[in-house]
Amino acid sequence: MDLITNLSLGFGVAFTPINLMYAFVGCLLGTLIGVLPGIGPLATIAMLLPATYSLPPVSALIMLAGIYYGAQYGGSTTAILVNLPGESSSVVTVIDGYQMARQGRAGPALAAAGLGSFFAGCVGTLVLAAFAVPLTEVAFKFGPAEYFSLMILGLIGAVVLASGSLLKAIGMILLGLLLGLVGTDVNTGVARFSFDIPELTDGIGFIVIAMGVFGYGEIISNLGKHEDEREVFTADVKGLLPTMEDFKNMVPAVLRGTALGSVLGILPGGGAVMASFAAYTLEKKTRLRPGELPFGKGNIRGVASPEAANNAAAQTSFIPLLTLGIPPNAVMALMVGAMTIHNIQPGPQVMTNNPELFWGLIASMWIGNAMLVILNLPLIGMWIKLLSVPYRWLFPAIVLFCAIGVYSTNNNTFDIWMVGLFGFIGYLFIKLGAEPAPLLLGFILGPMMEENLRRALLLSRGDWSVFVTRGLSASLLAVAALLLVIVLLPVIKRKREEAFVDD
Amino acid sequence: MSMKSQKDFFSGLLFMAVGVAFAWGATNYSVGTAARMGPGYFPLVLGILLAILGAVITFKAMVVETEDGEKMGPWAWKPLFFIIAANLVFGLLLGGLPSLHIPAMGLIAAIYALTFIASLAGEEFKFKEVVILATVLACLSYVAFILLLKLQFAVWPTLITG
Numbered sequence: 001m002d003l004i005t006n007l008s009l010g011f012g013v014a015f016t017p018i019n020l021m022y023a024f025v026g027c028l029l030g031t032l033i034g035v036l037p038g039i040g041p042l043a044t045i046a047m048l049l050p051a052t053y054s055l056p057p058v059s060a061l062i063m064l065a066g067i068y069y070g071a072q073y074g075g076s077t078t079a080i081l082v083n084l085p086g087e088s089s090s091v092v093t094v095i096d097g098y099q100m101a102r103q104g105r106a107g108p109a110l111a112a113a114g115l116g117s118f119f120a121g122c123v124g125t126l127v128l129a130a131f132a133v134p135l136t137e138v139a140f141k142f143g144p145a146e147y148f149s150l151m152i153l154g155l156i157g158a159v160v161l162a163s164g165s166l167l168k169a170i171g172m173i174l175l176g177l178l179l180g181l182v183g184t185d186v187n188t189g190v191a192r193f194s195f196d197i198p199e200l201t202d203g204i205g206f207i208v209i210a211m212g213v214f215g216y217g218e219i220i221s222n223l224g225k226h227e228d229e230r231e232v233f234t235a236d237v238k239g240l241l242p243t244m245e246d247f248k249n250m251v252p253a254v255l256r257g258t259a260l261g262s263v264l265g266i267l268p269g270g271g272a273v274m275a276s277f278a279a280y281t282l283e284k285k286t287r288l289r290p291g292e293l294p295f296g297k298g299n300i301r302g303v304a305s306p307e308a309a310n311n312a313a314a315q316t317s318f319i320p321l322l323t324l325g326i327p328p329n330a331v332m333a334l335m336v337g338a339m340t341i342h343n344i345q346p347g348p349q350v351m352t353n354n355p356e357l358f359w360g361l362i363a364s365m366w367i368g369n370a371m372l373v374i375l376n377l378p379l380i381g382m383w384i385k386l387l388s389v390p391y392r393w394l395f396p397a398i399v400l401f402c403a404i405g406v407y408s409t410n411n412n413t414f415d416i417w418m419v420g421l422f423g424f425i426g427y428l429f430i431k432l433g434a435e436p437a438p439l440l441l442g443f444i445l446g447p448m449m450e451e452n453l454r455r456a457l458l459l460s461r462g463d464w465s466v467f468v469t470r471g472l473s474a475s476l477l478a479v480a481a482l483l484l485v486i487v488l489l490p491v492i493k494r495k496r497e498e499a500f501v502d503d
Numbered sequence: 504m505s506m507k508s509q510k511d512f513f514s515g516l517l518f519m520a521v522g523v524a525f526a527w528g529a530t531n532y533s534v535g536t537a538a539r540m541g542p543g544y545f546p547l548v549l550g551i552l553l554a555i556l557g558a559v560i561t562f563k564a565m566v567v568e569t570e571d572g573e574k575m576g577p578w579a580w581k582p583l584f585f586i587i588a589a590n591l592v593f594g595l596l597l598g599g600l601p602s603l604h605i606p607a608m609g610l611i612a613a614i615y616a617l618t619f620i621a622s623l624a625g626e627e628f629k630f631k632e633v634v635i636l637a638t639v640l641a642c643l644s645y646v647a648f649i650l651l652l653k654l655q656f657a658v659w660p661t662l663i664t665g
Binding site: 168171174189193392405408420428431436462464 | 512513517519520527532533536537538539542543545546549550557563573575583586590593595598599614617621622627633637640641647655656
């Protein structure tokens with residue numbers, strides 16, 4: 001069977017002692033940095049990216065995959081223990097996870113997150129290995145019109161399942177698309193919106209926006225609150241493993257979360273964030289077993305399911321990246337950057353030109369996952385100590401790491417001035433109640449959307465109907481329209497708000 | 504004219520302003536036709552869309568009732584100032600400013616300055632603690648970024664190293 005041959009090729013590449021070491025080091029570093037509040041997988045990868053420049057391509061990507069998983073689990077740890085989501089996808093983990101920690105059940109919560117993630121990761125790896133090849137064939141059917149429609153679908157999907165005001169989320173996407181256009185236009189070489197600043201002709205750095213808006217904006221907002229409101233909780237963790245009763249509740253939740261996450265992860269623009277929101281919503285809709293705690297009061301299902309969905313989606317989100325070359329989210333966009341540095345152009349050709357790399361990466365993802373469980377379950381006690389560091393020591397350190405991370409990507413102080421500006425903008429967004437995640441997505445997709453729109457209309461000689469006359473493109477747009485209609489229906493809208501606002 | 508949601512009102516204004524700015528800026532570049540788009544086409548369309556959306560949001564904010572008026576709340580000027588300042592001073596010390604003949608002072612000095620200024624943003628400032636914190640961060644960063652990750656930073660002032 002192809003699947004087995006391919007996987008064994010992959011494991012043959014990834015299972016060398018030196019690569020295992022890189023996976024381990026990546027996981028360890030990722031967890032260590034990801035566990036810091038405010039530093040998600042994005043910032044962690046951005047910071048550690050330069051460390052992988054000198055490695056051979058396979059090892060570099062394996063290490064990055066390790067960092068990614070480490071950082072993601074680290075973020076969940078922070079979410080559960082101190083009620084601070086380290087990244088947007090662990091926002092829902094906070095709801096029940098923190099309640100469990102307050103009841104002294106941080107151990108089972110952390111274990112549920114870890115085990116759920118591991119199971120989901122295994123399934124995700126299999127899905128990735130099994131469907132990457134057929135999906136690549138689909139990829140060859142994609143012309144510019146289809147890509148454009150696909151990106152529209154991705155953006156709409158992100159808006160629909162994000163929390164908060166729908167109109168403002170669309171506004172943030174448009175803003176992101178516009179910011180993404182700053183810099184040299186690839187077709188004509190015209191420098192757009194660069195105000196004659198040479199650094200701006202390369203465009204605004206992605207990391208600059210991410211660090212400024214998420215890192216600095218969040219810190220400023222946290223410091224603006226009174227100390228009682230950002231109470232950091234460090235109870236003793238009693239008992240590491242979930243009870244039999246917990247397992248009975250957990251297993252179906254993990255299964256549901258895994259299935260949902262695997263599907264959503266494939267959609268570009270969806271990724272882990274949508275998956276965890278959707279999984280939590282789904283769990284809330286299922287009936288409570290007798291004697292079970294309600295959601296929002298420390299129900300273990302509210303931790304296990306989103307975490308599983310999150311990890312399954314993280315895995316399958318490699319599919320659009322490796323087969324279509326479209327980064328489904330901000331983190332994957334960084335992975336594209338890392339690949340280009342190693343002279344690999346992500347897309348359908350990776351699989352044929354570079355099978356060792358492709359399957360090696362898939363195998364290393366599973367290894368990274370297994371590494372996580374081995375690494376993290378025994379380390380739970382230590383994380384709590386790390387997190388008992390007072391916030392007044394923690395935030396200068398975070399500011400420092402952000403500044404160093406930004407500077408080190410280009411060795412250019414201009415990026416530091418820009419991150420200052422975006423820090424202010426990020427705080428402004430928080431004050432305005434505008435979520436920055438859609439902005440980042442738009443920012444990444446902006447140049448690609450323009451490119452494909454131009455190409456599609458060039459081929460059709462300016463005829464806009466090309467997007468609806470081509471079957472695949474039309475169905476993608478139809479799905480996008482359907483999603484939008486569903487969310488605009490008042491009844492469902494109310495339910496959506498109910499699911500995200502309360503607790 | 505009353506405001507039903509302060510947050511949405513100003514978000515709308517922001518979107519409108521940015522949209523108009525981008526659309527207006529886009530007219531400086533050749534716009535072209537749908538079949539042959541110039542560099543101004545896409546930003547012009549997006550800018551107009553954003554401005555319209557901003558207008559809708561502002562309008563809604565003045566018409567649709569909300570429970571608490573969705574006030575923006577007080578601004579945290581102190582942390583805002585000190586965090587941004589810490590960041591800017593860090594960049595200034597690390598890289599210098601050749602146009603103003605300010606020499607680079609290197610990573611270590613920049614870390615001390617950043618830690619001190621950022622700490623002022625917090626509620627309490629204990630001098631001894633901040634010195635220790637800055638020293639720990641400086642040592643850690645030196646080991647992690649210079650020794651292990653081998654990033655190309657100026658570590659010491661250029662006055663000394665030349």
